[in-house]
Amino acid sequence: xxxxxxxxxxxxxxxxxxxxxxxxxxxxxxxxxxxxxxxxxxxxxxxxxxxxxxxxxxxxxxxxxxxxxxxxxxxxxxxxxxxxxxxxxxxxxxxxxxxxxxxxxxxxxxxxxxxxxxxxxxxxxxxxxxxxxxxxxxxxxxxxxxxxxxxxxxxxxxxxxxxxxxxxxxxxxxxxxxxxxxxxxxxxxxxxxxxxxxxxxxxxxxxxxxxxxxxxxxxxxxxxxxxxxxxxxxxxxxxxxxxxxxxxxxxxxxxxxxxxxxxxxxxxxxxxxxxxxxxxxxxxxxxxxxxxxxxxxxxxxxxxxxxxxxxxxxxxxxxxxxxxxxxxxxxxxxxxxxxxxxxxxx
Amino acid sequence: xxxxxxxxxxxxxxxxxxxxxxxxxxxxxxxxxxxxxxxxxxxxxxxxxxxxxxxxxxxxxxxxxxxxxxxxxxxxxxxxxxxxxxxxxxxxxxxxxxxxxxxxxxxxxxxxxxxxxxxxxxxxxxxxxxxxxxxxxxxxxxxxxxxxxxxxxxxxxxxxxxxxxxxxxxxxxxxxxxxxxxxxxxxxxxxxxxxxxxxxxxxxxxxxxxxxxxxxxxxxxxxxxxxxxxxxxxxxxxxxxxxxxxxxxxxxxxxxxxxxxxxxxxxxxxxxxxxxxxxxxxxxxxxxxxxxxxxxxxxxxxxxxxxxxxxxxxxxxxxxxxxxxxxxxxxxxxxxxxxxxxxxxxxxxxxxxxxxxxxxxxxxxxxxxxxxxxxxxxxxxxxxxxxxxxxxxxxxxxxxxxxxxxxxxxxxxxxxxxxxxxxxxxxxxxxxxxxxxxxxxxxxxxxxxxxxxxxxxxxxxxxxxxxxxxxxxxxxxxxxxxxxxxxxxxxxxxxxxxxxxxxxxxxxxxxxxxxx
Ligand SMILES: Nc1ncnc2c1ncn2[C@@H]1O[C@H](COP(=O)(O)OP(=O)(O)OP(=O)(O)O)[C@@H](O)[C@H]1O
Ligand SMILES: [Mg+2]
Numbered sequence: 001x002x003x004x005x006x007x008x009x010x011x012x013x014x015x016x017x018x019x020x021x022x023x024x025x026x027x028x029x030x031x032x033x034x035x036x037x038x039x040x041x042x043x044x045x046x047x048x049x050x051x052x053x054x055x056x057x058x059x060x061x062x063x064x065x066x067x068x069x070x071x072x073x074x075x076x077x078x079x080x081x082x083x084x085x086x087x088x089x090x091x092x093x094x095x096x097x098x099x100x101x102x103x104x105x106x107x108x109x110x111x112x113x114x115x116x117x118x119x120x121x122x123x124x125x126x127x128x129x130x131x132x133x134x135x136x137x138x139x140x141x142x143x144x145x146x147x148x149x150x151x152x153x154x155x156x157x158x159x160x161x162x163x164x165x166x167x168x169x170x171x172x173x174x175x176x177x178x179x180x181x182x183x184x185x186x187x188x189x190x191x192x193x194x195x196x197x198x199x200x201x202x203x204x205x206x207x208x209x210x211x212x213x214x215x216x217x218x219x220x221x222x223x224x225x226x227x228x229x230x231x232x233x234x235x236x237x238x239x240x241x242x243x244x245x246x247x248x249x250x251x252x253x254x255x256x257x258x259x260x261x262x263x264x265x266x267x268x269x270x271x272x273x274x275x276x277x278x279x280x281x282x283x284x285x286x287x288x289x290x291x292x293x294x295x296x297x298x299x300x301x302x303x304x305x306x307x308x309x310x311x312x313x314x315x316x317x318x319x320x321x322x323x324x325x326x327x328x329x330x331x332x333x334x335x336x337x338x339x340x341x342x343x344x345x346x
Numbered sequence: 347x348x349x350x351x352x353x354x355x356x357x358x359x360x361x362x363x364x365x366x367x368x369x370x371x372x373x374x375x376x377x378x379x380x381x382x383x384x385x386x387x388x389x390x391x392x393x394x395x396x397x398x399x400x401x402x403x404x405x406x407x408x409x410x411x412x413x414x415x416x417x418x419x420x421x422x423x424x425x426x427x428x429x430x431x432x433x434x435x436x437x438x439x440x441x442x443x444x445x446x447x448x449x450x451x452x453x454x455x456x457x458x459x460x461x462x463x464x465x466x467x468x469x470x471x472x473x474x475x476x477x478x479x480x481x482x483x484x485x486x487x488x489x490x491x492x493x494x495x496x497x498x499x500x501x502x503x504x505x506x507x508x509x510x511x512x513x514x515x516x517x518x519x520x521x522x523x524x525x526x527x528x529x530x531x532x533x534x535x536x537x538x539x540x541x542x543x544x545x546x547x548x549x550x551x552x553x554x555x556x557x558x559x560x561x562x563x564x565x566x567x568x569x570x571x572x573x574x575x576x577x578x579x580x581x582x583x584x585x586x587x588x589x590x591x592x593x594x595x596x597x598x599x600x601x602x603x604x605x606x607x608x609x610x611x612x613x614x615x616x617x618x619x620x621x622x623x624x625x626x627x628x629x630x631x632x633x634x635x636x637x638x639x640x641x642x643x644x645x646x647x648x649x650x651x652x653x654x655x656x657x658x659x660x661x662x663x664x665x666x667x668x669x670x671x672x673x674x675x676x677x678x679x680x681x682x683x684x685x686x687x688x689x690x691x692x693x694x695x696x697x698x699x700x701x702x703x704x705x706x707x708x709x710x711x712x713x714x715x716x717x718x719x720x721x722x723x724x725x726x727x728x729x730x731x732x733x734x735x736x737x738x739x740x741x742x743x744x745x746x747x748x749x750x751x752x753x754x755x756x757x758x759x760x761x762x763x764x765x766x767x768x769x770x771x772x773x774x775x776x777x778x779x780x781x782x783x784x785x786x787x788x789x790x791x792x793x794x795x796x797x798x799x800x801x802x803x804x805x806x807x808x809x810x811x812x813x814x815x816x817x818x819x820x821x822x823x824x825x826x827x828x829x830x831x832x833x834x835x836x837x838x839x840x841x842x843x844x845x846x847x848x849x850x851x852x853x854x855x856x857x858x859x860x861x862x
Contacts, residue, residue: 200719200720200722201718201719201720202710202711202718202719202720203718204720205703205710205720206710208699209696209699209703209707212696212697212698212699213692213695213696213697215692215693216692216693216694216695216696216707217707218653218674218675218676219651219653219675219685219687219693219694220675220707220708220762221675221676221678221679221680221684221708221766222675222676222707222708222710222711223674223675223676279696279698280698
């Protein structure tokens with residue numbers, strides 16, 4: 001055995017430790033802050049507006065978030081490996097456009113149209129990943145290019161028109177059990193799948209390791225390139241799925257859909273504590289970030305805030321959340337504050 | 347001479363204590379006198395670097411006080427300590443990889459004119475600073491990221507020497523240096539000592555301490571267990587104080603007749619530092635690679651391992667030799683070759699991740715079962731075994747690696763490759779920063795690997811180490827393989843002669859500055 005050392009094992013200090021050790025305990029601690037913020041917001045809007053705390057508000061909100069949710073899942077994954085994908089909004093619009101055209105002009109069945117839309121997303125993702133990996137171009141630049149390419153293509157596909165789709169997408173978008181649409185259940189499923197991939201699979205471990213120190217990963221005999229490629233491809237597929245969800249929700253394929261959704265997704269992900277520098281992230285927390293942003297939006301609308309005010313408040317909340325998080329993580333590596341917060345004195 | 351309570355002390359340390367998760371320093375008392383080299387020794391994790399950080403204001407003590415020339419001294423940051431003339435050469439290299447050597451040397455206070463960087467002045471100052479550590483030949487505008495660890499270490503030293511100081515702490519400055527660079531450094535240390543600077547010298551190399559330290563303090567588990575003149579503290583006694591019991595320094599291993607050829611390298615070239623290099627290693631054999639800092643030892647290993655793609659040459663494995671195409675480290679691992687890199691912080695470890703994650707990284711793919719799922723319990727078990735096998739000192743395998751002492755980080759890195767079954771292992775400075783006892787353990791581990799039929803290539807700056815464990819020693823000089831010596835022909839002189847052989851200007855140019 002090694003020499004006697006300290007015994008204060010502390011599950012949950014590092015992101016990976018948190019998901020290991022006392023799994024539930026660590027995870028709960030990690031989510032607690034966000035859940036608290038969310039509860040606070042709900043309580044506040046409930047107090048300010050008598051209509052807010054109703055089933056209707058919540059089903060409306062739930063049915064409106066699936067597109068942002070799946071995009072945020074993808075964004076979490078790509079940020080974890082230290083990359084970024086700015087093209088998700090455009091890819092979403094392109095995929096949605098393809099789905100719209102497939103259903104209205106080509107008369108394809110929904111499943112085939114959706115598959116096509118996902119295929120387009122996959123393609124965009126593969127191109128993003130391939131250029132990023134093969135030429136070692138920063139993904140910021142590559143996906144900025146793809147943002148333009150995919151948006152332009154979306155206009156081309158839809159002839160710059162909003163296409164009303166209507167009935168053919170209702171199997172996806174129309175409310176079912178509890179007033180929730182199938183897209184909502186799918187989105188939740190993907191949040192779970194994303195989280196499990198990240199924390200319980202070898203692939204996820206490689207992702208986190210690459211985001212932490214890609215050199216070290218490479219010199220451990222693991223080729224980081226395929227991992228990165230796959231992640232970019234996944235993000236593309238998820239953006240494509242976001243396109244399908246958005247068409248399902250609006251019953252319309254709009255070439256202007258998803259403008260700025262990449263920023264909303266990044267905001268949600270960052271509120272959830274994922275690092276823009278890579279190596280640290282939680283899909284569940286990103287989902288909580290999505291909920292916080294969405295509740296804020298809906299709540300502010302209900303209390304009659306104007307669009308400009310909504311934006312000012314949302315922006316302030318994002319910055320505030322990140323400052324709070326930076327406090328946690330500025331001290332967490334050294335363990336000072338974090339440990340003090342957790343340890344009972346003595 | 348200084349005793350506890352010496353009125354002549356420049357820095358007096360009284361009752362200093364520091365705890366992280368557990369106490370790291372307890373009631374440390376120390377007097378540091380100007381014009382003296384004070385050695386600080388102790389096992390990995392004893393608290394040497396922590397004490398250095400407290401003195402230099404990088405961290406703050408929980409208890410106790412310090413006095414600098416009679417005035418209360420409690421620096422709240424590195425900058426404040428430096429303003430008072432207290433400088434540190436840190437154990438972990440701290441240079442900014444994307445900036446030039448010149449900029450790194452003078453970073454917080456770059457010379458400027460009208461708000462613009464004064465490039466000529468900076469260059470002149472940088473050249474002067476580099477000359478003090480014998481790096482006259484280095485272009486000050488070289489980007490630091492492209493330098494090897496040895497050169498980076500020299501730049502760190504030059505950086506500290508470039509500022510006037512009253513006190514200089516050197517935390518394992520020679521861990522990546524070979525004897526000529528060390529001579530140069532010792533020359534500088536001597537100069538500072540004569541100028542009345544108080545020097546603190548941390549090292550695991552006891553020979554160095556015997557040579558240059560006036561006084562030695564031994565730390566064990568965060569406590570001072572001995573302070574006194576070095577002359578009155580023989581090495582064996584110091585080691586005993588460090589670990590609390592007798593230490594056997596065997597430094598040798600049983601050798602079996604080497605087996606079949608495991609690795610053949612033919613005409614390998616890469617850039618300027620690997621020039622048409624050929625060698626073979628057999629199963630059960632340890633091939634040492636000696637050479638000066640910057641002679642291409644690290645670059646050679648990296649080219650074999652595919653970390654940098656070679657420009658020319660072939661790598662063959664097995665017997666009969668089978669050519670393998672290695673463009674990436676992953677190809678090398680598939681061909682049965684592993685490498686422990688030199689720079690643990692940049693190239694080896696995931697600092698923010700726990701020991702567990704770092705230990706199992708190379709092994710994960712081998713642990714794949716049930717289709718890519720991580721078996722966290724199994725992983726933890728494997729990591730704990732690795733920790734015990736390497737005697738890593740950590741609170742648990744869930745402790746982030748960044749919180750470990752330098753030597754313990756190194757052990758984690760070595761342990762990673764022991765978990766992965768490969769036929770050929772390349773070690774680049776495997777004992778960098780680890781204590782005497784742990785070195786013995788690493789030598790034992792290397793011996794066991796060889797006995798188990800692995801072929802090992804070991805790069806080391808410590809010649810004694812190579813002489814003790816290797817079957818043959820290859821000597822690199824300016825990118826070429828200058829000699830390959832059989833065990834019975836290996837002598838200090840022959841190796842150093844070969845190491846200098848390809849430097850046209852001869853040893854004097856490389857050693858330049860030793861007498862400055
Ligand atoms: N930030 C930190 N958080 C928790 N523990 C720490 C931290 N920094 C250091 N330690 C612990 O303090 C102890 C002493 O570390 P230190 O780096 O001072 O050792 P050292 O004597 O320099 O060892 P080495 O010879 O390996 O460099 C170690 O057990 C280490 O794990
Ligand atoms: Mg140290």
